[in-house]
Amino acid sequence: MAELSLAEHLEMLKKSTEQSSDFGKWVETLALVIDTAGDESNENVLVAAIEISEGMENKSIQADASLVLYHRSNAWASLQHIRRTGDDVWRWEQPELVEQIFALRGAIQHPGFVELPAPRRAQIYCNLGNSLSTAGRIVDALVEWKNALVEQRNLGMARGNLGVGLARYGMQLYDEGHTYWFLRSAQNELSQAITGGLGRDGSTYPEALDAFRWHSTKVERELSCYEGPHDSGPSEYPVGKSKRERAYRTWCLGRNLFLNPLNDLGPLSIAAQDVLLLPGHRIKGAGITYRAFFNQLKQEYVYARLNLFEGTARERQHFADRELPLESNADFALYSIGVEQVKTSFRLAYSLLDKLAYFINDYWRLEIPEKQVSFRKLWVEDKKGREVPVGCVRKVFEDSKNLPLRALYWLAKDIYDQDFQEVADPIAKELDxxxxxxxxxxxKVVLDGLPQADRGESEMFEDHLSHLVGHDELAARAEHLLRMTRSALIYLALAMFVEEQRAYRPGDKLAPVDLGLYTEDRNF
Structure with missing residues (x-):
C-alpha cells in the first residue's frame, strides 16, 4: 500500500465513521484496504472492513453509499476465496456468496447507483451476474451480464461470461433445437470477447482470455455435432392475430416473460410462445401427476402475466368500474379494475412459488407434512431429519450435484421468512x-411520488390497516415476481431432467405417453 500500513489505514477508516465530511476520500480508502487485504489474504482486516462499511453506508451521500455496498461485496468475495476448500464447488450453503449477492443488489437498488459512472455500473452488474452464475442461477445471471453490456458495450468480462453462461444454459436444455441456438449465440459472444483482447475494456486478465478461448473451442466442437439449420438466426414467427394480442406478446418478449428458454436469447418472435414442458419422466407411482400439476402452474403463471399487462396497459375505464360509488377519503388512493389486476398478478406470482414447493416435496420424496410445505423452508432439516428454519441442507439435495436444483435453492433465498436471518435480496422483506x-x-395504491397531505395530529385520517405503495412500484414488484417464478419453473424442469437422466433404466415406462396437446380452441 502507499506510505501507511494496512493497519493504519484501517484505523483511519474506523475514525471516518465519526466524521461527516469528505466521505468520498474514505470510500477510496475503504476500497484500498479491501483490495490490499484480499491480495494478502488477510481475513481479519476484511472482516473489520465489512463492519466499518456498514457504518459508512448510512453516512455517505447517495453515489458513495452505492459504492460502499460494491466494495463490501468485494470484501465478501475475497473472504469466500480465502475460506474456500476443495469441496466448495458443490457445497450448497455458501454464506459469503449470499452476502455478495445481497450487497451487489443493494448497490444497484440504491438511489445513488444512477449517479455512478457507466463503467462502474457495468462492473457491478457483471459481478452480480458472476455471483448468480456461481449459485447455479444461470437464467438470472444472463440478465445481469446483458445489463452490464448496456452500460458498457465493450466490457470483455461481461461479454465473455455471457458467452460461457449461454453455452452452459444451452447444454442443460433437452430440446436440441434450443441447444443449437444457445450454442450459436454463445459462440458469437465468446468470439467478440476474444477479439476485444486485454485491457481496460476487454478481459481484465490474461487467464480470463485463455478461459474464453477454451470455452469457444468447446462450443465449436459441440456445434460440429449438429446437422441443424445454418442460417443467420431462428425463423421468424407471427406474434399474434389481433393488434391487442401482438401488443401483449411483444410486451412479454421484451420483458423475458415467456416460458420459453429462447426468450433468454432476446425478444425473438419464435420465443413468443410458452413451449416449456416437463422432460420425459418415469410414470411408476406418479401417473399423470407431474404433468397435470405443471399444466396448472403454467396456466396460473400465464394468467398472472396477462393481469399485469392488462392492469398496466389499460387506457380506458373498465365497464365494471362504472356505477361503483366509493367514498373519498382525501388519501389519493387509486381504485380500479386495472389496479386490482396488478394486485392479482403479484399475489398469483408469489403463491406459485409455494405451489412449486409441493411439486418438489413430492417428486424428491421429502415427505414433509402438507401443511408445513414452504418454498423457503423445504431445503433444510436438522440432524434428526426434521424440517427447521436453521439447519443443514437436506442430504438428498446436497448429494445430488444437480445444478438447476441448486439454482432453485438459491432462488428461495430471495424470499423473506421471519424464521430465517439470511436473505439474498434487499427487497425481500418489502415483498413479504x-x-x-x-x-x-x-x-393502498397511490400515484408514485404524490405527496401525502399534511394531516397533523388529526385522528380523522388515521388508517392503521393499510400499507401504502405507489402504482408503478407495485407493478415493478409484480413483474419482478413474475421473472422469479419464470426462472423457478425453468429450473424445475431442468432439475427434473437431470434426475430422470440418472434414474432411467431400460424398460421404464415414461411420460409423456403420446396423448397429444390440448387444442388452442379450448374455452370453458
Whole structure:
C-alpha cells in the first residue's frame, strides 16, 4: 500500500465513521484496504472492513453509499476465496456468496447507483451476474451480464461470461433445437470477447482470455455435432392475430416473460410462445401427476402475466368500474379494475412459488407434512431429519450435484421468512409485507411520488390497516415476481431432467405417453 500500513489505514477508516465530511476520500480508502487485504489474504482486516462499511453506508451521500455496498461485496468475495476448500464447488450453503449477492443488489437498488459512472455500473452488474452464475442461477445471471453490456458495450468480462453462461444454459436444455441456438449465440459472444483482447475494456486478465478461448473451442466442437439449420438466426414467427394480442406478446418478449428458454436469447418472435414442458419422466407411482400439476402452474403463471399487462396497459375505464360509488377519503388512493389486476398478478406470482414447493416435496420424496410445505423452508432439516428454519441442507439435495436444483435453492433465498436471518435480496422483506397486506389486510395504491397531505395530529385520517405503495412500484414488484417464478419453473424442469437422466433404466415406462396437446380452441 502507499506510505501507511494496512493497519493504519484501517484505523483511519474506523475514525471516518465519526466524521461527516469528505466521505468520498474514505470510500477510496475503504476500497484500498479491501483490495490490499484480499491480495494478502488477510481475513481479519476484511472482516473489520465489512463492519466499518456498514457504518459508512448510512453516512455517505447517495453515489458513495452505492459504492460502499460494491466494495463490501468485494470484501465478501475475497473472504469466500480465502475460506474456500476443495469441496466448495458443490457445497450448497455458501454464506459469503449470499452476502455478495445481497450487497451487489443493494448497490444497484440504491438511489445513488444512477449517479455512478457507466463503467462502474457495468462492473457491478457483471459481478452480480458472476455471483448468480456461481449459485447455479444461470437464467438470472444472463440478465445481469446483458445489463452490464448496456452500460458498457465493450466490457470483455461481461461479454465473455455471457458467452460461457449461454453455452452452459444451452447444454442443460433437452430440446436440441434450443441447444443449437444457445450454442450459436454463445459462440458469437465468446468470439467478440476474444477479439476485444486485454485491457481496460476487454478481459481484465490474461487467464480470463485463455478461459474464453477454451470455452469457444468447446462450443465449436459441440456445434460440429449438429446437422441443424445454418442460417443467420431462428425463423421468424407471427406474434399474434389481433393488434391487442401482438401488443401483449411483444410486451412479454421484451420483458423475458415467456416460458420459453429462447426468450433468454432476446425478444425473438419464435420465443413468443410458452413451449416449456416437463422432460420425459418415469410414470411408476406418479401417473399423470407431474404433468397435470405443471399444466396448472403454467396456466396460473400465464394468467398472472396477462393481469399485469392488462392492469398496466389499460387506457380506458373498465365497464365494471362504472356505477361503483366509493367514498373519498382525501388519501389519493387509486381504485380500479386495472389496479386490482396488478394486485392479482403479484399475489398469483408469489403463491406459485409455494405451489412449486409441493411439486418438489413430492417428486424428491421429502415427505414433509402438507401443511408445513414452504418454498423457503423445504431445503433444510436438522440432524434428526426434521424440517427447521436453521439447519443443514437436506442430504438428498446436497448429494445430488444437480445444478438447476441448486439454482432453485438459491432462488428461495430471495424470499423473506421471519424464521430465517439470511436473505439474498434487499427487497425481500418489502415483498413479504406487500403480500401480507394483499392477503390479510389492505394495500393502498397511490400515484408514485404524490405527496401525502399534511394531516397533523388529526385522528380523522388515521388508517392503521393499510400499507401504502405507489402504482408503478407495485407493478415493478409484480413483474419482478413474475421473472422469479419464470426462472423457478425453468429450473424445475431442468432439475427434473437431470434426475430422470440418472434414474432411467431400460424398460421404464415414461411420460409423456403420446396423448397429444390440448387444442388452442379450448374455452370453458
Amino acid at each position: 409485507a406487500l403480500r401480507n397486506h394483499l392477503e390479510h389486510k389492505a394495500l
